[in-house]
Amino acid sequence: MELSRPRTNWGRVLLVILGLLLIAGLLYFTVSRYFAVKEVRLPNLIGLSSEEATAILADLKLEPEFFSEDIDNAIVNAVSSQSPQAGTIVRQGRSVAVGINRPELRITMPSVVDISVSNATEMLGNLGLDLAEISYQYSDAAVGRIIAQEPPAGSVASVSTRVSLVVSRGQEGFRTTMPNLKGLSIDEAKKRLRDLGVSSIGTTSTGISFDRPGVISGQVPEAGATLTQGTHVILSAPLSTQAISQVPQLAGVPLSQIQMQLNAAGLSLGAVTYTNDPAQSPGVISFKPSGYTLRDTPVEIVINREGLTEPITNLAAVPAPVATVPAQTTPTPVTTPSNPAPTVAQPSPSSPSSNSQTSTSQTPEPAQSSSTPATPQEGTSSLTGAADGSRQVPITFDPTNLGVPSLMEQSYKFKLVVQDERGERTVVERTVQPGESVTSNVAIYGDATVQTYINGILFQAWNP
Secondary structure (H helix, E strand, O other): OOOOOOOOOHHHHHHHHHHHHHHHHHHHHHHHHHHOOOEEEOOOOOOOOHHHHHHHHHHOOOEEEEEEEOOOOOOOOOEEEEEOOOOOEEEOOOEEEEEEEOOOOOEEOOOOOOOEHHHHHHHHHHOOOEEEEEEEEOOOOOOOEEEEEEOOOOOEEOOOOEEEEEEEOOOOOOEEEOOOOOOOEHHHHHHHHHHOOOOOEEEEEEEEEOOOOOEOOEEEOOOOOEEEOOOOEEEEEEEEOOOEEEOOOOOOOOHHHHHHHHHHOOOEEEEEEEEOOOOOOOEEEEEEOOOEEEOOOEEEEEEEOOOOOOOHHHOOOOOOOOOOOOOOOOOOOOOOOOOOOOOOOOOOOOOHHHHOOOOOOOOOOOOOOOOOOEEEOOOOOOEOOOOOOOEEEEEEEOHHHOOOHHHHHOOEEEEEEEEEOOEEEEEEEEEEOOOOOEEEEEEEOOOOEEEEEEOOEEEEEEOO
């Protein structure tokens, strides 16, 4: 029995062959298209601006990739390099690296060795340099002092340079004995501690002193104690009276005298707050700060309007700076009272002179108070009828009851100035001892303004 052979399916074979031929054709088309990409010669872009280089490469169907570089003797903000180089044959569509010359500021590195980190940071910051890192090593140098730097002093750096510092930890196992610093100035005490290798030093104020400000009066640790690497030393010293003022007692003081007393104490008038409280006395009922404070500090006051008879206009809410020499003004005519104020009291605010204070200084005119500094002498009046038309006004400046401690504790420069129909003139100018009073007979022509100055600052102005 003879077996029949399987019949070949030529149709299927033909389809396979056609498929293979189609794939081969597509492959050939793709490869030939790749190899058919147009090639161009890269031009020389050196010296062109980034805009010009971009336009040229776009025409050649090339993509620029810009980066910044710092090239000596190259045009600033222009192409300084390219890759591939000019003349290279490249295919369209590829990218070209283009360097733009943007030079950084050249800086000569300063030496920061043997100074503190804070000082070095400030110095480097002023040059536009930043710190990279700070490391610490034991050394014979004082604690906290820089002993090395990178880059070294004298080398050329740029604003992108980061500086590394090495700081001294002091001697390994550092120990020393705390000296007795009392009686030394703050600067002398600090120098002595630094010479011993102590770097952590703080200061604090302890009151005020008229004759020994800034002199060490206390120390922690006490003399004889052992100081180690991390010991923090605190030095105590009183402040100078030149930096501190005592706030005068303002409660109950007439409004017309508030600013005068503050100016005399080296202070200024701050915010003024008003209230209406029948349970409290009229006028100033509270103020802050009190006691001692720094000079030129504004003092805030609270005024009770309930029952207040004195005009609030006697008080300036924002005091103007006191001029050393007041502007020339024509004083308002003042009628001399028929019964001038005896003893050391000035005319009260209701008297004719109460509204004729010198406006340029904005210093209130004297009100009726035993603390008024300069007045006609007791039992006397202005003398008139002199041949030259002048009148003699006896004036006494007595600091005893002014409430200004500095006038009783320190000498000061006193000046008495008169402005009248014959102009401005200085009648008295001399140094006055603490607590001493000044008496003078002043010849005045017509309407006048009398002014007293303490250490060159207008203290009081009134119309006799």
